[in-house]
Amino acid sequence: MTFKKYLPTLVCGFGAAVLSTVPGIKNFSCCLLVPGAAVFSILLDKKINRTNDKINIGKAIGFGFLTGFFATIFITTFEMLLTYVTKSNDFIQSIPQSEMVMRQWDLGSVVDDSLKLIKSVAKEIEKSGFSFIYLLMILSSNFIINSIFGMIGGALGMNLANRKAREENTDL
Amino acid sequence: MILTKADNYKKILIRFIFSLVLLFWIVGIISPCISNSLLQSSYPYQKLLYSNVCHQNTYKSFTCNNIPLLVCARCSGIYLGAFLISILVLISNIKLNVKTKYLIMFSLPMLIDVILLSLRFYNYNKMISAFTGFLFGSVVFIYILSGIENLLFTKKNNL
Structure with missing residues (x-):
């Protein structure tokens, strides 16, 4: 089989x-x-x-x-x-650190869009x-x-x- | 084992593919150091991707512009060891044959380092971890590659 x-x-x-x-x-x-x-x-x-x-x-x-x-x-x-x-999970807990790193690069709107998406994911997880x-x-x-x-x-x-x-x- | 010209090219191609894959992997690890908006904007996903293979403890990672690499010092050593040895075997085109006892011998420093660290005999040292990882990564790569090559080309020669 x-x-x-x-x-x-x-x-x-x-x-x-x-x-x-x-x-x-x-x-x-x-x-x-x-x-x-x-x-x-x-x-x-x-x-x-x-x-x-x-x-x-x-x-x-x-x-x-x-x-x-x-x-x-x-x-x-x-x-x-x-x-x-x-x-909650490791990914959500690591968002502040990721945000800090990404802000250092100073990429403008690209980083903002990326962070917006990640934060919406975190919000959904925290809610449902x-x-x-x-x-x-x-x-x-x-x-x-x-x-x-x-x-x-x-x-x-x-x-x-x-x-x-x-x-x-x-x-x- | 005498290889035909075609087999020799095949062997070089296999080695080249391994080197290329490892190069991509290493570039991913050091991506926080590379100034590229696409790479940098996908940082959270890359972090998630590499979290599958490493604990990513920032205290145990090498940093680049104050930004920790995506894997710890030990894992960086492992992958760097595998990559550098892949380049070496690609250039030298030598016949590989690694016995299991060498695999164990070169893995022991890393195992001892992990055990001594867990027993708190000394504090974490990035260089020691990277070096023991380097030895482990190099020997594991050669061991796997030699196994694949021996199987592919010995079998053909025996037919």
């Missing part, structure tokens, strides 16, 4: 998303969560299928991308739920706990970052798994 084939990516993507909601872990692991999940999904797939075959680059990148994709879906869902409940623009922002940013880092993790996982297989074959 096709879905079963990609189950490790779903499980690992979900795991990365859950861990990314824990503030301490998120700060400690930085960019290692999604690549780590991608590595784990490849090793998990190998363990489930009980195979010692070489993993090809296409499969590794695909697994990494899917892990990143599922992580994006879950991270965005958790982030939106938390924002809905708390009516939801903003469609914010949803688009985090969905796109999570997708870009997680898919890239997922693919990097996939390549790393492929390398680790293939080397392990090679060493095991040499031992035999």
Whole structure:
């Protein structure tokens, strides 16, 4: 079954998303969560299928991308739920700092328009706990970052798994 | 492993693409230093984008014109290490083969730095973090690239 084939990516993507909601872990692991999940999904797939075959680059990148994709879906869902409940998030809290930085550049109306948009997003979130623009922002940013880092993790996982297989074959 | 001319070009192309992607990434990190209205007006989005890969603690980040970069010193070191080594392997066109023990060896300084900082043995030092990150970024990049190249070109040669 096709879905079963990609189950490790779903499980690992979900795991990365859950861990990314824990503030301490998120700060400690930085960019290692999604690549780590991608590595784990490849090793998990190998363990489930009980195979010692070489993993090809296409499969590794695909697994990494899917892990990143599922992580994006879950991270965005958790982030939106938390924002809905708390009516605040890191983005809103960082607006004063961003404003201070942008004012230093003295770009005139460009900065004003940009800040106006961000403040309207903040207002919507504080009022209703939801903003469609914010949803688009985090969905796109999570997708870009997680898919890239997922693919990097996939390549790393492929390398680790293939080397392990090679060493095991040499031992035999 | 003897590469054909076409494979050699392919290898250079792969290395070039990696270098280019890393260059874009580095430009994004230092974008607060670049005087461009489009880049500067999208600063909040860039900050959100890079927040996925770094805690962005201003105290732990390098600054440019009193504006903190979009990632911390350690992450700056990691990406700079990966970028510089990508340029180096692109220019030198050497055959890469990094063993896992080297990956662990070069990752250890960063791990030790993180552990010692967490145990408060010493205060955060941007230069130490950047340097240990630099070592980690360089070796991880070579490790991944060598894995990809070995798989692509060894497989072809074995056929």
